[in-house]
Amino acid sequence: MSHEFDKKDFFQTNFLHRVVDEDLKNGEYHREICTRFPPEPNGYLHIGSAYAININYTIAKKYGGKFNLRFDDTNPLKEDIEYVNAIIEDMTWVGFSPGERIFYGSDYCEEIYAYARKLIQKGKAYVCDLSAEEMRAYRGTLKEPGIDSPYRNRSVEENLDLFERMRNGEFPAGAKVLRAKIDMQSANINLRDPVIYRIIHAEHYRTGDKWCIYPMYDYAHPIQDAMEGITHSLCSIEFKDHRPLYDWVLQELELKEPPKQREFGRMNLEGVVTSKRYLRELVFGNYVDGWDDPRLPTLRGLRRRGFTPQSIQKFLGEIGVSKDESTVDISMLEHCLREDLKDKVPSIMAVLDPLKVVITNYPEDEVEMLEMENNSSNSALGTRTVSFSKVIYIEREDFMEEPIKDFHRLSPGKEVRLKGAYFIRCEEVIKNEAGEIIALYCTYDPETKSGSGFKGRKVKGTIHWVSEKNAVRAEVRLYDKLVADEGLLKDSALSWDEKINPKSLITLQGCLLEPFAKNPLKEAKYQFMRHGYFVVDHKHTNGEKLVFNRIVPLKDSWSKR
Template sequence: MDIKKEHHNENFLFKLISEELEQRAFGRDMCTRFPPEPNGYLHIGSAYAIHTNFTIAQRFNGTFHLRFDDTNPLKEDLEYVTTIIEDIKWLGYDPGKHIYYGSDYSDEIYNAAATLIKHGKAYVCDLTPEEVTEYRGTLTEPGRDSPYRNRSVEENLELFAKMKNGDYPASSKVVRAKIDMGSPNLTLRDPVIYRIIHAEHYRTGNDWCIYPMYDFAHPIQDAIEGITYSLCSIEFKDHRPLYEWVLKELDIPEPPRQKEFGRLNLTGVVTSKRFLRQLIEGGHVDGWDDPRLPTLRGFRRRGFTPESIRSFIEEIGSIRTQSTVDISLLEHCLRQDLKAKTVSVMAVLQPLKVVITNYPEGNVELLIIENNSENEALGKREVPFSKTIYIERGDFMEQPSKGFHRLSLNGEVRLKGAYFIRCEEVIKDRETGEITELRCTYDPLTKSGTGFTGRKVKGTIHWVSEDHAVKADIHLYEKLLIDQEIPKESVDWKTMINPESLVTIRDVLMEPFVEDARPEQKFQFLRHGYFCLDKKYRTGDRLVFNRVVPLKDTWSKR
């Protein structure tokens, strides 16, 4: 999918919903919802779904609900509830007071199942999970009726009550909807709607030992909350007939309507929650907030901004099918957001010592340098300059190649915001031949900002004063996986992880302006990219910066 070539002027969901609302499909206000299961952290695909539901509700002057699908106590935890709420607010889609929990509707959902049983539309089944799968059939073969399908209403109600009271062990019985075992849609082949789970729930404790399946609970929860549109990703399209069946059989007036949109994937990243959990639990990454993961916590820790993520989603527009978007578009949106709001500072990743031989011993100047050449409102800062500085090792070449416009022996270059310097002598290690120091001279008449109009030099390089340098470590990130294609069954993550996905550079030298940086504060390191102060780690007393994104923008050149 080439987003750059295919611009979406009109969201197809907006168009569909607008047409229905013009026909007065509902006697109540527009209302959408985002229903995450609190068994993990939100990722970039979640952001797309949240954006879709939030903006459509906003477009039609409706409300947006956050409702936790917390009907499986084996996987869910309050930690995930807390982080999901924080992440959604960080993104800018605050649901306000409209935060709900599916577990709060346990009585209503239980009564709904009992109603289906009374109407002969559900039954208690004793088949094992394996037998239920076997009886369901395949895409080419119809299913078979359960031997328990024709139990009487009275027996089913009695068994269901005993299930609720905890009289049976886990997985020994389920409640199934009675629909059609011959349906071409496997979802309608008497789906399980309740199962037995003996486990403490993070919210309701041990009040319940039976829990509804999502496909059954979801339409009921929507109806209770007055949701008008259940907007979900495309993989739920085959589940829509069951959603509508439940609402019809329960005689829900003006039932919510399900609409599907495409699922968003990014090149080079894993968005499957199951695979993310394997990576985390296997110790292959540094938790749910690892900056290499597409979780919102990972993006945030790496240094992405909510504005850039929203811009990215808006740029994609509305997609109808499962689509994979090049991650370079997201990085482009981030650069566009950061370039006018970050302070540009000097950081030397591979230091090479430079002694300015004719600079006064012990002298320190405070040079005034602009914080951002594109945004004067960010002001200026003082940067100390002294006799001994460090430059990037790659900014010097003893015998310069063609097109090299930085420092060379007997060559001249401008120091950013400072003076012209000329390299007079190269000091090398006697044993290895490695360059350890440069001896240079400076021209005091060439100070930046003095209106000097004499000779010109082609190159400008950054630098850091030795006596004032702040030491830090930085993390450089590349894509996590070597190959985007992930096996559907077992995955040997050790063979799939890119060994260059995280490279740590130690003893980086930075100007003192960064010393008081706040966690998550972003900077542009001149010629190196955008960086963010890691809020999770420090190396002793040393700061740790994550590279958010390099300066090179591959998307804008497409």
């Protein structure tokens, strides 16, 4: 399902808009503005990916231009069609539909190869036989210049011959690479004769075994941008030191009206794992329930958790665009979600830790139907009917045998109001042989029915409940941060078992819901009174089992700030 992006967010001015405005003013481009998002198809998109997409997508829309989705698929060892399909689907779901403008870096292999030959012919590239370890040693450090490769001065003819033989598969992986000939003395290590082609003998998901040499991203990226007519290649701040290489490639290949690379600060969420390497370790190590685990910041995980496209769009619009790397409090994202859900989601009563209550003076076989209003300002959600009977269940935490000060719920000899129903008084506490409370015997006052105009005595506490007669059983999953202490992420001595917050997933069995949610739709959302917003977990719900994920609690710490 596609969710059209909220166009009001297109025109929130940021420093990148000013860059584009200046370029248009100076007449630097004689074509429409065009941006791109170039994911490597070796994993699933996460909230940081959505931030980068949003920047590129909205700039293209703001200036009436084009937005390209281009897969950076020039490493067959990690890439798969599964990730390609997932990226397209997730972008469309959140509102960044690429439409027909989907491109693949692997489609440009011939052109990129031809450009590499041009660099060789200009004396700007050479085939090098140094091993990876030797190249690292020759490269130098931030304080020491690099050393020329002993193969740096091969003739143009020899380099062309070796490069063609590399393409023909005559050499094993790692035996040779093609390097740009720039400056081994450069203060920018990225310009110290970087590798631009390497040998990989592996099946590619699109081109099969046609190629056994593949270009490096820093070399292929500017060429792909130029071929697609990209005007502004917008990427995260870690690529700033790579920009001189981006410009060098375009200049040496003499490409007209070259695209410009400009950088923005990365967005991190406090306490959230967004490193693709870490995410792969968690998924392939079976520490989480796949790429869509609700504890992960992947778009699949957020969707299964119950986040809406509109809430993600709102969040991305609110945080703006920074020049420097920033960390955003996750409570802001949760605030945007609550704001989106509060007038859309119907409320129901759900008892997550049931305690049996027998109303001794209520007729044995009677079932009474009560009208209940939704806890929402949206009148369109209307009212619903719930049943009331002799045996009900309340939250165990709503009863205290020896109540502390200011405890206004149920306790021996005290009264509370049942939400939308009657006053009840606890008369007797029933325990098992181990001394555990297993039931309460209570009486009700038939004169205190909600909505009857009763204006007698009052009670301080109101609690929710569920009737035994038609209660729906469900499993409920409560989520917290996957890693409670961010410092643990950087400790390589610890395993993921030691890093993961043991309270990141709490599974509650035997929860009881009013029958409003008996046959919920896929991804249906509800407000469970007092507990928060919940969504049907479509991955684990079936004809025999109903599973809910808590999307977010009701408490909103961000709005209070």
